[in-house]
Amino acid sequence: MRIIKVKNYEEMSRKAANIIAAEISLNPRTVLGLATGSTPIGTYERLVELCNTGDIDFSQVTTINLDEYYGLEPTHEQSYRYFMDKHLLKKININLENTHVPNGKAPDIEAECKRYDDLIQKAGGIDLQLLGIGHNGHIGFNEPSDEFIMDTHCVTLKESTINANSRFFNNIDEVPKKALTMGIKPIMQARRVLLIASGDDKKEILKKALSGPVTPSVPASILQLHKDLIVVTPLDI
Ligand code: F6R
Numbered sequence: 573m574r575i576i577k578v579k580n581y582e583e584m585s586r587k588a589a590n591i592i593a594a595e596i597s598l599n600p601r602t603v604l605g606l607a608t609g610s611t612p613i614g615t616y617e618r619l620v621e622l623c624n625t626g627d628i629d630f631s632q633v634t635t636i637n638l639d640e641y642y643g644l645e646p647t648h649e650q651s652y653r654y655f656m657d658k659h660l661l662k663k664i665n666i667n668l669e670n671t672h673v674p675n676g677k678a679p680d681i682e683a684e685c686k687r688y689d690d691l692i693q694k695a696g697g698i699d700l701q702l703l704g705i706g707h708n709g710h711i712g713f714n715e716p717s718d719e720f721i722m723d724t725h726c727v728t729l730k731e732s733t734i735n736a737n738s739r740f741f742n743n744i745d746e747v748p749k750k751a752l753t754m755g756i757k758p759i760m761q762a763r764r765v766l767l768i769a770s771g772d773d774k775k776e777i778l779k780k781a782l783s784g785p786v787t788p789s790v791p792a793s794i795l796q797l798h799k800d801l802i803v804v805t806p807l808d809i
Contacts, residue, residue, distance in 0.1 A: 573782065573801045580806050581770045585614025587804045588702070588768050592619060593628045595700045595764070600632045605701035605759070606660075607638050607712070608652045611768055612702060616660040623664040630666040634695055638703075638712035638759075640674040642681070642726060642750035650740055651676065674724065674752040685724040685752065692758045701762035705769050708732050709777050709790035713753035716789045722757040726750055756794055764800045767792070769807060779809045 578584045592615070596602045606612070622628045637652060646653035653673040661671050672691060678684035692698065703711050708730060714721060715730050728750055729737075738744040759765065769778045781792035782803065788794075795801050 573796065573798075573803065575782075575809070576802065576804045577808075578804060578806050581614055584768055584770055584804050584806055585612075585618050588612075588615040588766060589618035589622060591766055591802065591804070592700060592702070593622050596628050596630070596633060599699060600629060601634070602699045603634045603636060603695045603697065605638065605698040605703075605754075605762055606635050606656065607702050607704050608655045609704045611704035611770065613659055615702070615768065619660060620663045628664075630664045633666055634670040635661065635666065635672065636692055636695065636698060636754075636758075637671075637673040639751050639753040640676040641748040642676050642752055643748050644676045646673070646675070646677070650746075674754075676748075676752060681726050681752065685726065688724040688752070688754065689758075692754070698758055698762035700764045700766060701759055703759070703765060703767045703792075703795075705767065705774060705778060705781060705792050706733060707736055707773065707777055709781055709792045711756075711759060711792045711795070713751040714756055714759075714791040716791060718788060720756045720788045720791065720794060723755040724752060725755060726752055756791070760794060760798060762798075764802065765795060765798050767795060767801065767803045767805075769803070769805045772807070775807045775809065778803075778805065778807055782809060 640652045644651040713727050734747045738747050786793045
Protein backbone atom coordinates (compact mmCIF):
# COMPACT_ATOMS: atom_id res chain seq x y z
CA MET A 573 0.00 0.00 0.00
CA ARG A 574 1.25 3.45 -0.89
CA ILE A 575 -0.15 6.40 1.03
CA ILE A 576 0.29 9.78 -0.66
CA LYS A 577 -0.26 12.49 1.91
CA VAL A 578 -1.51 15.75 0.43
CA LYS A 579 -2.27 19.21 1.81
CA ASN A 580 -5.96 19.46 1.07
CA TYR A 581 -8.91 18.36 -1.07
CA GLU A 582 -7.67 20.30 -4.11
CA GLU A 583 -4.26 18.65 -4.05
CA MET A 584 -5.87 15.25 -3.51
CA SER A 585 -8.06 15.81 -6.57
CA ARG A 586 -5.11 16.92 -8.72
CA LYS A 587 -2.94 13.97 -7.67
CA ALA A 588 -5.74 11.47 -8.23
CA ALA A 589 -6.47 12.91 -11.68
CA ASN A 590 -2.77 12.82 -12.56
CA ILE A 591 -2.56 9.14 -11.57
CA ILE A 592 -5.56 8.39 -13.78
CA ALA A 593 -4.06 10.48 -16.62
CA ALA A 594 -0.75 8.60 -16.37
CA GLU A 595 -2.60 5.28 -16.56
CA ILE A 596 -4.48 6.35 -19.69
CA SER A 597 -1.29 7.70 -21.30
CA LEU A 598 0.36 4.32 -20.84
CA ASN A 599 -2.72 2.39 -21.92
CA PRO A 600 -5.19 4.33 -24.09
CA ARG A 601 -7.67 1.43 -23.80
CA THR A 602 -7.77 1.60 -19.99
CA VAL A 603 -10.83 0.18 -18.25
CA LEU A 604 -11.55 2.66 -15.48
CA GLY A 605 -13.70 1.74 -12.50
CA LEU A 606 -15.42 4.89 -11.25
CA ALA A 607 -17.19 6.08 -8.12
CA THR A 608 -19.74 8.78 -7.37
CA GLY A 609 -20.30 10.85 -4.21
CA SER A 610 -18.81 14.19 -3.23
CA THR A 611 -15.20 12.97 -2.88
CA PRO A 612 -14.36 12.41 -6.58
CA ILE A 613 -16.03 15.59 -7.90
CA GLY A 614 -12.73 17.55 -7.78
CA THR A 615 -10.90 14.67 -9.48
CA TYR A 616 -13.48 14.67 -12.27
CA GLU A 617 -13.18 18.46 -12.66
CA ARG A 618 -9.44 18.08 -13.10
CA LEU A 619 -9.87 15.21 -15.58
CA VAL A 620 -12.17 17.42 -17.65
CA GLU A 621 -9.50 20.15 -17.64
CA LEU A 622 -6.81 17.67 -18.69
CA CYS A 623 -9.05 16.47 -21.51
CA ASN A 624 -9.72 20.03 -22.66
CA THR A 625 -6.01 20.80 -22.80
CA GLY A 626 -5.40 17.63 -24.81
CA ASP A 627 -3.43 15.97 -22.01
CA ILE A 628 -5.79 13.00 -21.80
CA ASP A 629 -7.52 11.24 -24.66
CA PHE A 630 -10.56 9.28 -23.47
CA SER A 631 -11.59 8.13 -26.93
CA GLN A 632 -10.66 4.51 -26.34
CA VAL A 633 -11.31 4.37 -22.59
CA THR A 634 -14.07 2.25 -21.05
CA THR A 635 -15.65 3.22 -17.74
CA ILE A 636 -17.51 0.93 -15.36
CA ASN A 637 -19.20 2.51 -12.37
CA LEU A 638 -19.47 0.86 -9.01
CA ASP A 639 -23.12 1.30 -8.23
CA GLU A 640 -26.58 2.74 -8.84
CA TYR A 641 -29.67 3.35 -6.75
CA TYR A 642 -32.40 0.78 -7.22
CA GLY A 643 -35.55 2.24 -8.76
CA LEU A 644 -34.13 5.50 -10.13
CA GLU A 645 -34.36 6.27 -13.84
CA PRO A 646 -30.97 7.17 -15.40
CA THR A 647 -32.48 10.63 -16.04
CA HIS A 648 -33.27 11.16 -12.32
CA GLU A 649 -31.06 13.95 -11.00
CA GLN A 650 -29.87 11.80 -8.11
CA SER A 651 -29.15 8.72 -10.18
CA TYR A 652 -25.51 7.85 -10.48
CA ARG A 653 -25.78 7.73 -14.28
CA TYR A 654 -26.95 11.35 -14.21
CA PHE A 655 -24.11 12.25 -11.80
CA MET A 656 -21.47 10.68 -14.02
CA ASP A 657 -22.79 12.27 -17.21
CA LYS A 658 -22.95 15.66 -15.51
CA HIS A 659 -19.56 15.67 -13.77
CA LEU A 660 -17.44 13.77 -16.26
CA LEU A 661 -18.72 11.66 -19.10
CA LYS A 662 -20.56 14.28 -21.15
CA LYS A 663 -17.65 16.70 -20.74
CA ILE A 664 -14.88 14.50 -22.15
CA ASN A 665 -14.19 12.87 -25.51
CA ILE A 666 -15.36 9.42 -24.44
CA ASN A 667 -17.66 7.22 -26.48
CA LEU A 668 -20.74 7.13 -24.21
CA GLU A 669 -21.45 3.59 -25.41
CA ASN A 670 -18.29 2.55 -23.57
CA THR A 671 -19.51 3.96 -20.25
CA HIS A 672 -21.38 1.65 -17.91
CA VAL A 673 -23.52 2.13 -14.80
CA PRO A 674 -25.80 -0.60 -13.42
CA ASN A 675 -29.42 -0.17 -14.54
CA GLY A 676 -31.39 0.57 -11.37
CA LYS A 677 -34.64 0.24 -13.31
CA ALA A 678 -33.95 -3.17 -14.81
CA PRO A 679 -37.12 -5.29 -14.56
CA ASP A 680 -35.10 -8.37 -13.58
CA ILE A 681 -32.53 -7.35 -11.01
CA GLU A 682 -30.86 -10.76 -10.81
CA ALA A 683 -30.36 -10.72 -14.57
CA GLU A 684 -29.02 -7.16 -14.38
CA CYS A 685 -26.44 -8.17 -11.75
CA LYS A 686 -25.33 -11.06 -13.92
CA ARG A 687 -25.18 -8.80 -17.01
CA TYR A 688 -22.94 -6.40 -15.07
CA ASP A 689 -20.53 -9.11 -13.92
CA ASP A 690 -20.36 -10.49 -17.48
CA LEU A 691 -19.69 -6.99 -18.80
CA ILE A 692 -16.78 -6.51 -16.39
CA GLN A 693 -15.37 -9.86 -17.39
CA LYS A 694 -15.75 -9.19 -21.12
CA ALA A 695 -13.96 -5.87 -20.67
CA GLY A 696 -11.02 -7.89 -19.30
CA GLY A 697 -11.51 -6.64 -15.74
CA ILE A 698 -10.72 -3.21 -14.37
CA ASP A 699 -7.31 -1.61 -14.85
CA LEU A 700 -7.70 1.21 -12.35
CA GLN A 701 -10.49 1.40 -9.79
CA LEU A 702 -11.20 4.77 -8.18
CA LEU A 703 -12.84 4.49 -4.76
CA GLY A 704 -14.23 6.69 -2.03
CA ILE A 705 -15.11 5.35 1.40
CA GLY A 706 -18.37 5.59 3.33
CA HIS A 707 -18.50 6.56 7.01
CA ASN A 708 -19.29 2.94 7.82
CA GLY A 709 -16.41 1.64 5.70
CA HIS A 710 -18.43 0.78 2.61
CA ILE A 711 -16.83 0.74 -0.83
CA GLY A 712 -19.25 1.04 -3.71
CA PHE A 713 -22.38 0.09 -1.82
CA ASN A 714 -20.76 -2.97 -0.25
CA GLU A 715 -22.19 -2.34 3.18
CA PRO A 716 -20.86 -3.79 6.46
CA SER A 717 -21.98 -7.39 6.69
CA ASP A 718 -21.05 -10.85 8.01
CA GLU A 719 -19.37 -11.75 4.75
CA PHE A 720 -17.72 -10.13 1.78
CA ILE A 721 -20.12 -10.40 -1.17
CA MET A 722 -18.11 -11.12 -4.29
CA ASP A 723 -20.43 -10.40 -7.22
CA THR A 724 -22.76 -7.59 -8.27
CA HIS A 725 -25.79 -7.64 -6.00
CA CYS A 726 -28.78 -5.70 -4.79
CA VAL A 727 -28.17 -4.36 -1.31
CA THR A 728 -30.43 -2.86 1.33
CA LEU A 729 -28.71 0.35 2.36
CA LYS A 730 -27.82 0.88 6.02
CA GLU A 731 -29.56 3.67 7.88
CA SER A 732 -26.23 5.50 8.23
CA THR A 733 -25.77 5.44 4.43
CA ILE A 734 -29.33 6.66 3.82
CA ASN A 735 -28.74 9.47 6.34
CA ALA A 736 -25.40 10.43 4.78
CA ASN A 737 -26.83 10.47 1.25
CA SER A 738 -30.01 12.34 2.19
CA ARG A 739 -28.02 15.57 1.76
CA PHE A 740 -28.43 15.17 -1.98
CA PHE A 741 -32.23 14.69 -1.85
CA ASN A 742 -35.10 17.03 -0.89
CA ASN A 743 -35.87 14.85 2.13
CA ILE A 744 -34.77 11.57 3.60
CA ASP A 745 -37.89 9.72 2.41
CA GLU A 746 -36.80 10.25 -1.18
CA VAL A 747 -33.52 8.35 -0.68
CA PRO A 748 -33.81 4.89 -2.26
CA LYS A 749 -33.51 2.11 0.30
CA LYS A 750 -31.74 -0.25 -2.06
CA ALA A 751 -28.94 -0.11 -4.59
CA LEU A 752 -27.10 -2.30 -7.06
CA THR A 753 -23.40 -2.55 -6.40
CA MET A 754 -20.41 -4.21 -7.91
CA GLY A 755 -19.13 -6.84 -5.50
CA ILE A 756 -15.74 -7.15 -3.86
CA LYS A 757 -14.26 -9.46 -6.50
CA PRO A 758 -13.82 -7.04 -9.43
CA ILE A 759 -12.55 -4.39 -7.04
CA MET A 760 -9.93 -6.74 -5.62
CA GLN A 761 -9.09 -8.01 -9.12
CA ALA A 762 -8.57 -4.48 -10.42
CA ARG A 763 -4.94 -4.15 -11.38
CA ARG A 764 -4.64 -0.94 -9.39
CA VAL A 765 -6.92 0.66 -6.78
CA LEU A 766 -6.89 4.38 -6.06
CA LEU A 767 -8.65 5.30 -2.82
CA ILE A 768 -9.34 8.95 -2.05
CA ALA A 769 -10.74 10.29 1.21
CA SER A 770 -10.92 13.73 2.77
CA GLY A 771 -12.78 15.47 5.58
CA ASP A 772 -12.19 14.90 9.30
CA ASP A 773 -15.35 12.82 9.46
CA LYS A 774 -13.54 10.16 7.37
CA LYS A 775 -10.38 10.01 9.48
CA GLU A 776 -11.36 7.28 11.95
CA ILE A 777 -12.92 4.98 9.38
CA LEU A 778 -9.97 5.40 7.01
CA LYS A 779 -7.56 4.50 9.82
CA LYS A 780 -9.68 1.49 10.75
CA ALA A 781 -9.91 0.35 7.12
CA LEU A 782 -6.17 0.63 6.45
CA SER A 783 -4.71 -0.59 9.72
CA GLY A 784 -7.47 -2.40 11.59
CA PRO A 785 -8.44 -6.05 11.19
CA VAL A 786 -9.59 -7.20 7.75
CA THR A 787 -13.28 -7.84 8.29
CA PRO A 788 -16.54 -7.63 6.32
CA SER A 789 -17.84 -5.37 9.07
CA VAL A 790 -15.47 -2.76 7.56
CA PRO A 791 -15.66 -3.66 3.85
CA ALA A 792 -12.83 -1.29 2.83
CA SER A 793 -10.45 -3.23 5.12
CA ILE A 794 -10.16 -5.88 2.39
CA LEU A 795 -8.12 -3.34 0.43
CA GLN A 796 -5.20 -4.03 2.78
CA LEU A 797 -4.82 -7.28 0.82
CA HIS A 798 -4.71 -5.58 -2.57
CA LYS A 799 -1.30 -5.75 -4.25
CA ASP A 800 -1.39 -2.25 -5.72
CA LEU A 801 -3.39 0.09 -3.51
CA ILE A 802 -2.69 3.82 -3.67
CA VAL A 803 -4.34 6.02 -1.05
CA VAL A 804 -4.37 9.76 -1.63
CA THR A 805 -5.56 11.73 1.36
CA PRO A 806 -4.96 14.91 3.35
CA LEU A 807 -5.94 13.06 6.53
CA ASP A 808 -3.40 12.17 9.24
CA ILE A 809 -3.88 8.45 9.52
C1 F6R B 1 -20.52 5.72 -4.63
C2 F6R B 1 -19.52 5.04 -3.82
C3 F6R B 1 -19.54 5.22 -2.35
C4 F6R B 1 -18.92 6.55 -1.94
C5 F6R B 1 -19.00 6.76 -0.42
C6 F6R B 1 -18.44 8.08 0.01
O1 F6R B 1 -20.36 5.39 -5.99
O2 F6R B 1 -18.71 4.35 -4.34
O3 F6R B 1 -18.86 4.16 -1.74
O4 F6R B 1 -17.58 6.57 -2.33
O5 F6R B 1 -20.35 6.69 -0.02
O6 F6R B 1 -19.24 9.10 -0.48
P1 F6R B 1 -18.80 10.63 -0.37
O7 F6R B 1 -17.67 10.81 -1.29
O8 F6R B 1 -20.02 11.40 -0.82
O9 F6R B 1 -18.44 10.86 1.05
